[in-house]
Amino acid sequence: MAHTVISAHYPPLIDPTRATLAYGDGALPRLNRELNSDHLKTRQRAIMALSDILHDPEFVDASIREGCAVGRLALVKFKLIVPLSQLFDDREIIVRRNAHKAIEMLSENIYGSVGIIEAQLVPILVNNLTTEDDKIKLIILDTLHFCLMVDTTEALNVNAMSVFKKLLVHPFTETRMKAARNIMDLSIPLAGKVKAVEQSVIIPLTLLLSDDDATVRAKAAGALAMITIIKEGKYAAFSAISRLVDLVTDELSEVRLNALKALTCLSEAPEGRRALLVHVKDLEELITDPVPAVGKAAEIAVKVITWLP
Known part of the structure; x- marks a missing residue:
């Protein structure tokens, strides 16, 4: 007689460390909500998923294009940069590190760098260089490098x-x-x-x-x-x-x-x-x-x- 057995293992193509992306335009709003979750694992999975898609320059470019109606930086700035920056003070170092890494990947795109500057994150990043873990400092230095190539004013002011x-x-x-x-x-x-x-x-x-x-x-x-x-x-x-x-x-x-x-x-x-x-x-x-x-x-x-x- 046949029996139904539910496996405790994930299917081979499912990565439990990453959040499942919503389809199309729903991807970023969902990740935004999960980045602000009270649950550590949910925040970690959201950041890992976001880090993956930020490795794809086509995604960043498409995100920027989608924001053209309300300004080219709107979507990247308010749906990615600001929510990620709110995790810089997270109590978990892995969350802070991944948040900084995601911001650094965004900074490699000139519109991302401009968004970071306009979101007034440069003073926060400079301050974090004095307090953060040494490995996170390396990520911050890279982020600031790309921002400085766009504008040095904020960095000089702080x-x-x-x-x-x-x-x-x-x-x-x-x-x-x-x-x-x-x-x-x-x-x-x-x-x-x-x-x-x-x-x-x-x-x-x-x-x-x-x-x-x-x-x-x-x-x-x-x-x-x-x-x-x-x-x-x-x-x-x-x-x-x-x-x-x-x-x-x-x-x-x-x-x-x-x-x-x-x-x-x-x-x-x-x-x-x-x-x-x-x-x-x-x-x-x-x-x-x-x-x-x-x-x-x-x-x-x-x-x-x-x-x-």
């Missing part, structure tokens, strides 16, 4: 430069690298360069030129190249010249390139030019560097250093 500076001495290599990268991003506008000098960021950046990790050295040199464009930055960074000269033969092309750019800026000041004249022959050898960008940067550096009024 003193992000000081927060990034403190992370330059972090024990995690990746944290030091991303902090230096974000300082470079923040130093693109004049106000950022001035703030970097005022906050004495040049000193820890100079120390990172000797970091064991090449990517850290590259970002530190890149940040110095950006800051030394202004006169105050040049005169504050003369102590970095010898370390930058050592980096022009670094095995990583990004390090060589950024070091050359920084040296070029420093040589625009008479004191910097005099200090670098003894290194012209070494720099001339880099004109034939296998990486064209490095060769071009070396050529420009030599011209600036040997320039006569």
Whole structure:
């Protein structure tokens, strides 16, 4: 005689860690409700499901297009960004981490970055860099990186430069690298360069030129190249010249390139030019560097250093 047996196992194509998506336009509203659930597992499953669909750029683009009638950012901002940001204070670290990761994935799309800025999350993200778990800090640094590429105003207003500076001495290599990268991003506008000098960021950046990790050295040199464009930055960074000269033969092309750019800026000041004249022959050898960008940067550096009024 046949018996009906109900298995305790999920079907092979069902993932119990992710929420089931509603069909079509109902997907986001349902996820929004579940993100605000009082039940931890429901919140976790909603975030995991959302993280999955945010890996698909077509979904994000479609979401943005659907919001055109009420503004291109409306749907992404109010149905994704704001609900996710409300989970930044969740008592469960896994919920906070996944919420930050989802926001970071949204920031990779320029409309997502704009939405994050308009939702006034930059001050919250900068503050969370001082309190959050180290692994979540890495995610936040990436989110801010994409936002800074759009606009640096909010980050400068909440003193992000000081927060990034403190992370330059972090024990995690990746944290030091991303902090230096974000300082470079923040130093693109004049106000950022001035703030970097005022906050004495040049000193820890100079120390990172000797970091064991090449990517850290590259970002530190890149940040110095950006800051030394202004006169105050040049005169504050003369102590970095010898370390930058050592980096022009670094095995990583990004390090060589950024070091050359920084040296070029420093040589625009008479004191910097005099200090670098003894290194012209070494720099001339880099004109034939296998990486064209490095060769071009070396050529420009030599011209600036040997320039006569």
